[in-house]
Amino acid sequence: MNDLQDNLNAEQRLAAQFTGKHLMVLAGAGTGKTRTIIARASFLLSSGVSPSRILILSFTRKSAREIVERIKADLSGKSTEGLKGQTFHSWCMELIQQNRNIFSQSDFTLIDEDDRESCFKLICGKNLKDKENHTVKVKNVVDIYSYCINTSVSLSTAMRIILFDNADMSDKVVTESIEKNKPIYADLIRKYIVYKNKRRYLDYDDLLLIVARILKANAGARDFVSKKYDHILVDEMQDTNPLQYQLLSSFYENCHLFCVGDDAQSIYGFRGADFKSMHHFTEIVPDSTQQKLTLNYRSTQEILDLSNWLLKQSSLSYEKDLVAFRGKGLIPLLVHWENEWEEANDVTDRIIESVMKRNELYIDNMVLSRSVWGLKKTEACCIKKKIPYTIFGGSGLMQSRHIRDLAAPLRIIANFHDELAWMRFLMLWPGIGEVTASKIIGYVIDKANLEECIYTLMGLNIPKEISETLLAISDLQYNVSEAIAEALRVMEKRLAEIYKDNNWESRKNDFELLQEVALDTVSIAEFVSEYVLDPKLETTRKGGGKDEDHVILSTIHSAKGLEAKNCYVLNVSTFSFPSKKAILNGEESIEEERRCLYVALTRAKDRLCVYRDIHSVHADSKIQSESYFLNSLDEKLVQKVVLPHAQYFEDTFYGGEKIDIDIYDDFDFS
DNA sequence: AGTCGCAATATTTTT
């Protein structure tokens, strides 16, 4: 065979060279998941399978891209032409576009999450109240709708999970409230579906839903599409939701599934991911086999001991007891701080130490946090100490307001029926708010073509830049970069005004980046639909030069699949692992938080630093201190470090139960 | 009636 196959251990080789029909590989963290997928791809290619008949799917763009990149790097000799790694969403998008006769969708506009929210806002109107006179939150409506689509649960169930899954309300009260308000939500959702239809919008969920439903219902179509592939390799299987399962079920017959995942790393429950179905894979999928990978190559045993301990505290049994191939190493540090600046300062000091004293690279250091917000102070310290960094996670550049502002006129050119784009674009200009914008849209949306729209706009008493912008870019359909430059030329003055107090200078630089990215696309229409699904700019927020060595600051979610010699996990304190919200949401959410922390801990290869507030053992409430993950931490698992400022507070450390009493109880003030 | 500016506020996580 070749080197790649020889370097596998027995378990990995068994998986990579599997010759049965379907296989589910249950792989613990760091056990060579990606390596096994690559070896599988390589094995298939060597056995004569054409690259175009192998489909590689993953849940996130990052992991999909990474796998293909690594395959291409590792198999540089072989023909990997046509081998693609996609997200479920981009794959479905492609199927819909390439098979218009099957899926009957043409000339649609794909809308992203923000647009979807705008749609619902439009439908809900201002200050919509429910039967109990609470304001209906648009975000909640979106989440409920999406949860229904992705998991096939009933509206009531979705409402219960998103709205109410809250420990202090009695079940009866919750059920009553749901029954009372259900019609309101049902109505909004129906209106949304009608609205999307009218405007020819598809949202993310529609992409999966259309493909899944049509393939399920139509045997001919199913046969036709599934015969395009021989092998489907699915990474991060634990993040797959019921809708995606249904989608895959259409391929059981004609394709071989090769799925890889780790139940202990399932952290997308909020999107309907259902890791438990991984355990039942052999029951759900006919003709399937299971295979485990248990030997960890990434970390030292001390790091795994702590990670294993964390899972063992759970009431769920994950049956994970990772063993380090590399053997013994350094004990993880548990660093205590008094305030978050001290934490950020210490992290960046340790990074400098790694680079200066141990001659490591910046990229050997990774800082992990539950939320993007939690990285802020560390980012500030990186800037101060001139440490180059890249941030992963959170909303990327394409989500940011100024980019969407500039993209809005381009969207209008691509499809002048795009009401949401009109709304955004028109409201940029002085004197035009929601009401006037709607009025103007009423004038233009039913015109026969774009020229007539622009002509109509010129006749209205509104800022002339509106028609000017559209006119300037209307013949640049096939020169996207130029179109952006032109739109910017007309709009710059206004944008500068809007963002003058909000780092206009750095936003201005983003526009140049946008132009650069646009060079790769052929038409505005293509650019618009492509950037919704795959905003290529998501990780370009850098504090250094282009390909310069850099530290990675990442949310835990975005760090899945990554690893680094030194990992710093921020703020593993009482109020944040698990968060108050998760505690309120009950057992399932708490377990998801636990898995989140598990993912973070298992990223480290050599050195792991876990940070926490020195006051962590004191909690606001009993339930909080009881569920805190590091509560009964075995002291042998970590080495305790107390930062100088926190030392002052160390005496107040109290590990026992906190009892609330009324200190005025003994007095009579009546 | 509609827009704009200011003050208050609440922060997961991703396609």
Place this chain on the structure above:
DNA sequence: TATTGCGACT
């Protein structure tokens, strides 16, 4: 730190 809500002004 970005968004939202409210009140004042056109």
